[in-house]
Amino acid sequence: MIKMIQTFSFLSSEMSLVYAMAFSRSKKTKRVVKSPEIEFLIRNKPTLVLDHKVMWNILDLMDAKSKFSYENYMRMMDEEPENLSDLITSHLKTYPNVLFYGVTENDVLKEISMDKGERLSTKTKIVTSEIAKTLAEGGFDFSLSWTKGGLTAHYIRKDTVIEMLIKRHTVSIAHRVKVRGVWVQPTKAIEHSGHIGTMPAKWFFDSVELFLEQIEKFSEPQYGFLEIPSQYHEFWDKMADNPHYEDMSISDRNKLEHERWIQFTYMERI
Numbered sequence: 001m002i003k004m005i006q007t008f009s010f011l012s013s014e015m016s017l018v019y020a021m022a023f024s025r026s027k028k029t030k031r032v033v034k035s036p037e038i039e040f041l042i043r044n045k046p047t048l049v050l051d052h053k054v055m056w057n058i059l060d061l062m063d064a065k066s067k068f069s070y071e072n073y074m075r076m077m078d079e080e081p082e083n084l085s086d087l088i089t090s091h092l093k094t095y096p097n098v099l100f101y102g103v104t105e106n107d108v109l110k111e112i113s114m115d116k117g118e119r120l121s122t123k124t125k126i127v128t129s130e131i132a133k134t135l136a137e138g139g140f141d142f143s144l145s146w147t148k149g150g151l152t153a154h155y156i157r158k159d160t161v162i163e164m165l166i167k168r169h170t171v172s173i174a175h176r177v178k179v180r181g182v183w184v185q186p187t188k189a190i191e192h193s194g195h196i197g198t199m200p201a202k203w204f205f206d207s208v209e210l211f212l213e214q215i216e217k218f219s220e221p222q223y224g225f226l227e228i229p230s231q232y233h234e235f236w237d238k239m240a241d242n243p244h245y246e247d248m249s250i251s252d253r254n255k256l257e258h259e260r261w262i263q264f265t266y267m268e269r270i
Contacts, residue, residue, distance in 0.1 A: 022081035062095035097156035175211035186214035
């Protein structure tokens with residue numbers, strides 16, 4: 001069989017559990033082995049998880065405020081394997097606003113390309129947490145992890161994401177929203193030169209306000225969110241099938257998503 005390896009991103013709200021078994025049966029020996037068999041629908045596509053470390057990583061990343069150790073997870077699998085489905089379902093219900101970066105091989109989720117953001121300076125923790133408190137008033141949830149772009153803070157409300165890439169001497173911010181399954185950026189990505197501790201709060205929150213104003217401007221009240229005119233559905237849906245999109249650099253991805261937004265606004269005005 002030809003290996004089809006794909007990188008992709010998805011929100012926890014785009015996951016639904018089909019079934020979960022903490023143990024499975026070896027195809028070679030037919031014996032029960034300590035490997036799970038878990039099926040999700042991710043963006044309506046059947047996806048299997050066959051590795052406990054992958055499943056644990058997903059669960060651990062969902063809760064930004066506490067650490068769920070792999071040892072505790074495996075202890076639960078040994079002592080209460082029948083509760084795996086309930087554990088997954090409760091996490092999906094409690095944490096709907098988490099963005100994941102995954103790698104699949106022939107529809108098996110092989111890796112979550114993220115690591116929980118624990119190796120942080122005190123100042124970084126304080127600033128990202130204070131931002132989280134303010135944005136929580138508007139319904140945004142907060143997570144912090146290491147992704148391919150580096151240390152990444154996500155502030156997420158449904159299909160709306162404020163993404164902050166934090167480096168030692170720069171902070172890059174992208175304001176993203178999903179429109180009919182396709183990520184777009186209503187405003188250009190911005191960058192602060194300097195440590196996150198020197199980032200002006202007004203500068204950051206002004207950018208968020210402009211972002212949300214753009215979304216509100218182009219929202220259709222009867223749908224409660226952004227809509228694509230029906231005559232453009234086929235054209236728009238093809239954007240979601242770009243095979244190179246997930247492998248782009250963050251900078252190129254930001255440019256593409258902003259160009260998509262410009263196309264979207266043009267459609268709305270015809």
